[in-house]
Amino acid sequence: MRASAKTAAGRSPLVTLATLVALTVLLAEGGARADVLHRFAVIAGNDSGGSDTRPLLYASADANKVYDILTRLGGVRAEDAILIIDGGASDVLSALGKVEKQAAEAARRGEHTALFFYYSGHAKDGALRLGESRLPVDALRGLIAAAPVDVRIVILDSCRSGAIARSKGARKAPAFAIESESPRDAKGMVILTSSASDEDSQESDAIGGSYFSHHLASGLLGGADRSGDGQVTLFEAYAYAYDRTVADTADSAAGAQHPTFSYDLAGNGDLVLTDVASRHEGIYLPRQAPSGVYFLVDRQGFVAAEINKGEGADRRVALAPGRYRVKRRLTDRLRVGEIDVPRGTLVTLEEGSLRDAPFSADPVKGAARYDLTSRWSVGAGLGYQAVFEAPEGAGLFPPTGLLDVDFALRDFLRRDWVLGFDLAGGGTNSVVASVGAPFHFTEVSVASSLTVEWPTRYLTPFVGGRLALLLMNRTFQDNAFPAQFYATLSPGLVAGAAYHLSRSTSVVARARLHYLLYNVDGNQSLGYWELATMVTYDF
Amino acid sequence: MTSKALLLVSVAASVVAACGNYSNEDLEFMAAVPSSSQLAVVLPATTNQNQAELAADTHNGIGQVNSLLDDVLGLIDTVRSYEPTTRKTNERIWGPFPDSNNPGWQWQLDVTRSDATTFGYVLEVAKSATPDDWVQFLSGSFDAAGGAKQGNGMVTVFFSNLANAGFPIDPQTAKLTSLMINYQNYQTPGSPVSATLVIQQLPDTNGVTSLTFTYEILADGSGEIGFTLVGNIVPGPNIETLTINAQWLASGAGMATLAVVSGDGAGLTQVECWDASFDPTYNSKPWMTNENVGDPTQCPAAPTF
Numbered sequence: 129m130r131a132s133a134k135t136a137a138g139r140s141p142l143v144t145l146a147t148l149v150a151l152t153v154l155l156a157e158g159g160a161r162a163d164v165l166h167r168f169a170v171i172a173g174n175d176s177g178g179s180d181t182r183p184l185l186y187a188s189a190d191a192n193k194v195y196d197i198l199t200r201l202g203g204v205r206a207e208d209a210i211l212i213i214d215g216g217a218s219d220v221l222s223a224l225g226k227v228e229k230q231a232a233e234a235a236r237r238g239e240h241t242a243l244f245f246y247y248s249g250h251a252k253d254g255a256l257r258l259g260e261s262r263l264p265v266d267a268l269r270g271l272i273a274a275a276p277v278d279v280r281i282v283i284l285d286s287c288r289s290g291a292i293a294r295s296k297g298a299r300k301a302p303a304f305a306i307e308s309e310s311p312r313d314a315k316g317m318v319i320l321t322s323s324a325s326d327e328d329s330q331e332s333d334a335i336g337g338s339y340f341s342h343h344l345a346s347g348l349l350g351g352a353d354r355s356g357d358g359q360v361t362l363f364e365a366y367a368y369a370y371d372r373t374v375a376d377t378a379d380s381a382a383g384a385q386h387p388t389f390s391y392d393l394a395g396n397g398d399l400v401l402t403d404v405a406s407r408h409e410g411i412y413l414p415r416q417a418p419s420g421v422y423f424l425v426d427r428q429g430f431v432a433a434e435i436n437k438g439e440g441a442d443r444r445v446a447l448a449p450g451r452y453r454v455k456r457r458l459t460d461r462l463r464v465g466e467i468d469v470p471r472g473t474l475v476t477l478e479e480g481s482l483r484d485a486p487f488s489a490d491p492v493k494g495a496a497r498y499d500l501t502s503r504w505s506v507g508a509g510l511g512y513q514a515v516f517e518a519p520e521g522a523g524l525f526p527p528t529g530l531l532d533v534d535f536a537l538r539d540f541l542r543r544d545w546v547l548g549f550d551l552a553g554g555g556t557n558s559v560v561a562s563v564g565a566p567f568h569f570t571e572v573s574v575a576s577s578l579t580v581e582w583p584t585r586y587l588t589p590f591v592g593g594r595l596a597l598l599l600m601n602r603t604f605q606d607n608a609f610p611a612q613f614y615a616t617l618s619p620g621l622v623a624g625a626a627y628h629l630s631r632s633t634s635v636v637a638r639a640r641l642h643y644l645l646y647n648v649d650g651n652q653s654l655g656y657w658e659l660a661t662m663v664t665y666d667f
Numbered sequence: 668m669t670s671k672a673l674l675l676v677s678v679a680a681s682v683v684a685a686c687g688n689y690s691n692e693d694l695e696f697m698a699a700v701p702s703s704s705q706l707a708v709v710l711p712a713t714t715n716q717n718q719a720e721l722a723a724d725t726h727n728g729i730g731q732v733n734s735l736l737d738d739v740l741g742l743i744d745t746v747r748s749y750e751p752t753t754r755k756t757n758e759r760i761w762g763p764f765p766d767s768n769n770p771g772w773q774w775q776l777d778v779t780r781s782d783a784t785t786f787g788y789v790l791e792v793a794k795s796a797t798p799d800d801w802v803q804f805l806s807g808s809f810d811a812a813g814g815a816k817q818g819n820g821m822v823t824v825f826f827s828n829l830a831n832a833g834f835p836i837d838p839q840t841a842k843l844t845s846l847m848i849n850y851q852n853y854q855t856p857g858s859p860v861s862a863t864l865v866i867q868q869l870p871d872t873n874g875v876t877s878l879t880f881t882y883e884i885l886a887d888g889s890g891e892i893g894f895t896l897v898g899n900i901v902p903g904p905n906i907e908t909l910t911i912n913a914q915w916l917a918s919g920a921g922m923a924t925l926a927v928v929s930g931d932g933a934g935l936t937q938v939e940c941w942d943a944s945f946d947p948t949y950n951s952k953p954w955m956t957n958e959n960v961g962d963p964t965q966c967p968a969a970p971t972f
Contacts (some may be wrong), residue, residue, distance in 0.1 A: 159733070244892075317912050523691060524689065524691060560691050560694055562695055563814075563816060564816065565694055600689060602689070607702075607704070608697065608698075610749065610750065611691065613687045614688075614689035614690040615685070615686055616687075617685070645685050646685070647685045648689055649690050649691070649754065650756075
């Protein structure tokens with residue numbers, strides 16, 4: 129009985145309801161078979177949502193992953209699938225038109241047909257945002273509802289931004305909401321969304337994708353096959369993705385993310401989305417293997433599948449051929465190992481092949497820097513610097529105004545890390561009180577900094593460290609005194625916030641606190657502070 | 668790398684990287700040694716070929732003083748244009764520096780501080796071959812009683828030491844044995860920079876072994892100077908000793924009194940005044956009455972010291 133595997137009680141009433149309905153449908157229809165459907169798919173991913181959104185990192189990668197799974201395990205022939213990466217709304221509409229035409233021909237041949245539509249990317253103001261183009265959700269739904277197919281499966285992974293785990297989608301307005309109740313025009317339609325209407329959908333550098341698509345993909349690869357029959361149904365996949373997404377995002381700054389599910393499959397029963405048994409290729413987790421979450425990591429360090437194995441259950445994970453590292457996390461250590469998956473072979477993972485490893489040896493590298501979309505910004509402004517008054521240091525370095533020019537490289541080393549370079553110069557007149565010597569003081573500083581920022585819609589606070597090379601010079605009116613200079617490296621802290629006037633322009637208020645070693649008349653530890661305000665422009 | 672380690676590395680890098688001569692204390696040590704400009708006597712220069720006789724004598728006397736200060740203190744000015752070679756809590760040493768004009772010789776200036784306001788200094792010279800055999804050329808002290816660069820000081824220059832050590836000096840300087848300068852330089856309103864220069868020398872053709880200059884300079888440029896001339900100045904067979912005391916205003920206008928101390932005309936006094944162009948406005952010269960001009964009312968008011 130497949131229904132026995134659908135339990136998600138205690139997790140969500142929504143999932144439980146879905147499970148019960150699915151059970152009813154399955155009992156009535158006697159189950160479903162993937163091979164009775166001619167499947168078509170339109171899969172789109174776009175990291176860009178236009179000028180008023182921040183680029184996503186993994187939307188395109190998620191779309192590629194889903195395309196691979198559907199064509200490899202989901203019964204969708206390559207000629208019946210269209211993958212659109214970074215395309216616009218017109219590309220999607222064109223693809224839908226093409227696929228519907230094919231589906232109509234199949235229907236005329238008497239075949240049952242199904243259409244998968246998957247989208248990963250930005251959404252805002254009731255429209256999918258594909259680059260600078262818009263595709264209204266209502267129009268999309270109407271278009272798909274009118275498609276000449278028997279079953280329509282729409283999966284949307286999009287919504288708003290989050291905090292620590294980056295979220296996806298719009299900034300200014302609530303993301304579109306799709307009702308959980310089945311609308312009148314949705315007969316034979318299933319709609320999965322990655323989050324509720326008032327929630328953000330989040331990406332994770334650690335897993336290299338959005339939480340929802342990652343867990344959906346892991347489920348489709350076999351992780352969701354709770355029945356153990358080697359087939360992953362729509363409800364299994366959704367329940368698995370729901371549980372894992374909620375669990376992973378529960379502690380995120382953006383809050384828990386609850387995928388939604390609406391459907392009307394009357395007359396069609398549950399759908400088998402992937403058949404992991406027939407492929408007989410991948411990794412097999414036997415019943416006797418310890419329970420827990422298994423991370424199967426590809427050669428690039430990305431999690432190809434994250435399988436939550438129950439006690440006494442077995443799992444087939446239909447991974448593509450290749451070499452994988454395996455990680456299972458215990459409370460005090462990791463169990464890690466490596467396994468090769470030859471083509472056409474289902475390899476059993478033996479617990480004995482794993483070894484203990486410390487957490488520092490985690491093979492999950494997450495998103496490498498190569499996947500980050502780094503960008504430059506430049507800023508200019510005015511600052512004021514003053515050395516802390518001290519008995520020995522007073523009068524050495526007079527307070528001075530500075531003209532600052534900053535360059536910043538964002539998201540190069542890591543997401544929300546900013547590598548900064550700045551150049552400042554200024555000068556003032558002062559007097560050495562002890563000898564009554566007027567002088568002109570000039571200072572030039574060249575510095576690099578590394579800060580972490582927490583972007584929000586209007587305000588981005590940041591904090592970090594800075595290392596400055598200070599070049600200070602003074603010349604005296606009295607020719608009896610030679611010019612004096614001092615150069616030193618000065619480590620310090622920097623903190624501030626940027627207020628965003630527009631997508632590219634911000635006003636920054638910044639404070640610095642630096643250590644200053646003075647060692648001409650003996651070693652003295654001085655410090656100085658700086659306040660500055662500047663305007664920055666993001667490229 | 669832990670944050671603690673990172674901090675240590677940063678501090679270590681700062682220590683390694685810090686360099687320069689930026690120092691307030693250096694300035695205090697430097698200020699203890701007078702510069703030539705600090706003690707220079709300033710009387711507006713002139714190109715007037717017919718300037719008053721005693722104005723010309725005053726110019727000449729001031730020229731000698733300033734030239735002497737340039738020669739002596741200018742050497743210190745040069746050394747001081749560099750940063751100290753050695754810094755100790757109460758001592759700064761410049762050098763040894765090789766003497767580019769006199770290969771084989773080197774100089775060193777050592778300034779010490781005995782208390783918060785009292786400094787002493789020595790300018791020494793040595794042969795590069797015997798670097799420990801320093802010969803004292805100049806020594807001095809300064810009490811910055813009025814703050815840095817303001818107080819009482821004394822400088823003694825030992826020309827004879829250089830000659831005795833074999834240091835190459837010009838024939839004119841070789842005639843000098845020592846120079847002693849006592850000065851005060853409170854640069855407060857109404858308080859003049861005053862100095863007394865006593866030059867000891869080998870007997871010249873007139874038998875003179877000592878010359879003394881005393882002067883006071885106010886901040887506004889007015890001043891006075893007194894010095895002695897020896898020579899056959901008054902017509903007659905004897906050598907005269909004359910003293911000149913000159914006073915001038917910032918504009919240059921001034922007056923001078925020449926007194927014949929000994930020799931022909933002993934007891935005679937010449938009084939001469941001049942305007943800002945140094946043209947004589949009044950001259951009373953008893954032994955050359957044909958040079959007398961004007962009357963005393965045309966003399967400027969003397970500056971107040």
